[in-house]
Amino acid sequence: MKTAGKTKRIVRAALIAGIYVALCLLLAPLSYGPVQVRLSEALTLLPVLTPDAVWAVTVGCFLSNLYSMSPWDMLFGTLATLIAALMTRRLARVRTKGLPLAAAVPPILVNAIIVGAEITYIFMPETASVGVLLFNMLTVGLGQLVSCALGVALVAAIERSRALARWFAA
Helix, strand or coil, rough: HHHHHHHHHHHHHHHHHHHHHHCCCCHHHHHHHCCCCCHHHHHHHHHCCCHHHHHHHHHHHHHHHHCCHHHHHHHHHHHHHHHHHHHHHHHCCEEEEEEEEHHHHHHHHHHHHHHHHHHHHCHHHCCCCCHHHHHHHHHHHHHHHHHHHHHHHHHHHHCCCCCHHHHHCC
């Protein structure tokens, strides 16, 4: 039975990572660039349901960032997703009216700070300033807000579905 459980966890993580990549690539014009709404980031709320999702979204983000062809994006974007996913997992039980709203805060803030700084200082060094940094942090944060709102709705829908909730259970 232990092997079946381990296999389920690997398959679940692989599916989450694959869906993350597919969403990024299918919606590439929205997923890449200084102003982006990476809808795949809705999956960053899945660590609320299972610890397997922490590594799944991290791997999915890394694979998606290969498409950007930037080693900086592969490093910093993936690191931001990992940090946010770990923090989201820690906030899994914090609920507001039954919704994991607190768990949505780390992906928004961490990505706004790290990716906003990456865009400013690595991709736009000639125009880098505090104002440009704050603008980039704002645009990344707003894109993350949209994605994380969808992620909260996704988690709520999964929790309402007996079959999906069971599939996400460890």
